[in-house]
Amino acid sequence: MPELPEVESTRRHLAPVIEGHRIDRIEVGHPRMLRRQPRPADFVDRSRGRAVVSTDRRGKFMLWHLDGDLTIVVHLGMSGRMQVVPFDEVPARHAHVRWRVGDREVRLVDPRTFGFVACLTDGELDDVLSGIGRDALTDLPTVGEIAPTLAGRTAPIKALLLDQRIVAGLGNIYVDEVLHEAAVAPMRPAGSLEARELGAVLRAIPGILEAALRGGGTSLDDLAYLLPDGRAGEYVATLGAYGREGEPCRRCGGTIVRTVLAQRSTHWCPDCQH
DNA sequence: AACGATCCCTGTTGGC
DNA sequence: TGCCAACAGGGATCGT
Numbered sequence: 001m002p003e004l005p006e007v008e009s010t011r012r013h014l015a016p017v018i019e020g021h022r023i024d025r026i027e028v029g030h031p032r033m034l035r036r037q038p039r040p041a042d043f044v045d046r047s048r049g050r051a052v053v054s055t056d057r058r059g060k061f062m063l064w065h066l067d068g069d070l071t072i073v074v075h076l077g078m079s080g081r082m083q084v085v086p087f088d089e090v091p092a093r094h095a096h097v098r099w100r101v102g103d104r105e106v107r108l109v110d111p112r113t114f115g116f117v118a119c120l121t122d123g124e125l126d127d128v129l130s131g132i133g134r135d136a137l138t139d140l141p142t143v144g145e146i147a148p149t150l151a152g153r154t155a156p157i158k159a160l161l162l163d164q165r166i167v168a169g170l171g172n173i174y175v176d177e178v179l180h181e182a183a184v185a186p187m188r189p190a191g192s193l194e195a196r197e198l199g200a201v202l203r204a205i206p207g208i209l210e211a212a213l214r215g216g217g218t219s220l221d222d223l224a225y226l227l228p229d230g231r232a233g234e235y236v237a238t239l240g241a242y243g244r245e246g247e248p249c250r251r252c253g254g255t256i257v258r259t260v261l262a263q264r265s266t267h268w269c270p271d272c273q274h
Numbered sequence: 275a276a277c278g279a280t281c282c283c284t285g286t287t288g289g290c
Numbered sequence: 291t292g293c294c295a296a297c298a299g300g301g302a303t304c305g306t
Contacts (some may be wrong), residue, residue: 001299032283060300078299079284094284112283114300155277164301172299220298263279264299 002076004136004169005212006225006233007060010082013228017084018052018064018101025100028117033096033108036073036118036128046070046119052101059132059168063125071125076225077114083107084228106228136169137209143199150190150198157193157201158186159262169209172264173218173242178204180241183251185273186266187259211238218242241267 002010026044034040050066057063064072074082083095087105091098097108097117108117120128134141149166150157160166161175170178179186181204184197193201212218217233219225220243226232236243240250244267245258254271 003300075300077283077301111285112299114283153276159277162300265297 001078001171001173001220002060002080002217002225003171003174004057004060005174005209005215005235006217007062007076007169008057008137008213009217009233010076010228011055011057011062014062014082014084014106015055017104017228018099018106019055020051020053021101022049022051023047023066023099023101024049027098028096029091029098030096030113032113033110033116034118036075036116038118038120038124043117043119047072058129058135059164060171061128061132061168066119069122071120071122073116073118073120073125073128074108075116076108077110077112077116079112080108080110080115081226082228083109083230132164132168133166134168136167136205137213140202140205141167143195143202146202147195147198150193153190155190156187156261157184157190158264158266160190161201162262162264167205170205172266173239174208174212176242176267177208177212177240180249180251180268180273181208183273185270186261186268211235241269243267 026048034043037043047066047070050068052064053067054065060075062074085105087100087103092109094111095107095109099106153160158175161170178201182200184201212235215233215235216227217225218235219232220236241256244256247256249256249269249272252272254269256267256269259266
């Protein structure tokens with residue numbers, strides 16, 4: 001599932017392909033992908049012929065800043081991935097949005113269509129980003145900054161780490177990894193964490209995310225996520241908790257268990273996560 | 275306001 | 291072997 005490391009790995013691969021280049025042609029094969037666009041008909045008209053000035057990211061939102069104060073927003077949802085192929089390659093199944101850039105085509109492939117794209121004005125972009133919290137990799141809050149937000153909260157710490165309005169970028173896989181690294185049980189009421197534990201959680205976040213980024217992200221067995229050149233992310237071999245039900249904890253030798261929390265499968269070690 | 279549940283969607287998996 | 295229900299989950303939305 002694309003989370004911050006997957007989106008950032010994707011962005012870094014796409015940057016040299018699109019930055020400074022003009023978008024010559026756009027095709028949208030699935031209107032559902034435009035559901036964030038205020039006026040779907042604007043999507044193609046706004047961005048066609050414009051150059052990508054720079055790329056950026058906020059949480060799981062990839063941003064392509066265009067000339068003319070417009071930004072293409074790409075969210076990969078749960079099964080989205082980007083492809084870069086020669087422009088004359090036969091369209092793949094589920095390649096729902098296709099951008100022609102020079103002699104190449106950039107595609108958003110998304111079988112489950114939970115992803116979306118939009119081309120937004122600066123004002124519209126501000127509206128979208130105002131609903132998203134600080135970036136988990138580049139703008140992580142300190143304990144002092146985040147503690148008031150969590151104080152008194154009874155929801156599980158996992159649920160609040162998944163909430164993009166608080167910290168943006170973590171998804172189901174990396175929340176489990178962060179809590180395992182921090183040795184905090186995922187069902188702990190968020191407000192019950194001591195400063196020491198909150199500190200451990202916040203320290204674990206950049207460590208996990210940067211390691212995942214070095215591996216190009218996590219490609220699970222179903223291969224939903226791949227890099228734009230088709231390669232798999234290698235961090236899957238390093239996962240400590242997610243997907244390791246029944247396997248030994250790398251830290252204490254206990255057994256990783258799977259439960260359901262916040263309507264999500266949750267992997268953790270009852271022996272060393274407290 | 276906070277929190278949990280439900281829905282969207284479809285390829286894959288597992289049970290019978 | 292074949293069929294079909296269950297499952298995966300980011301984010302929007304709804305009910306309590």
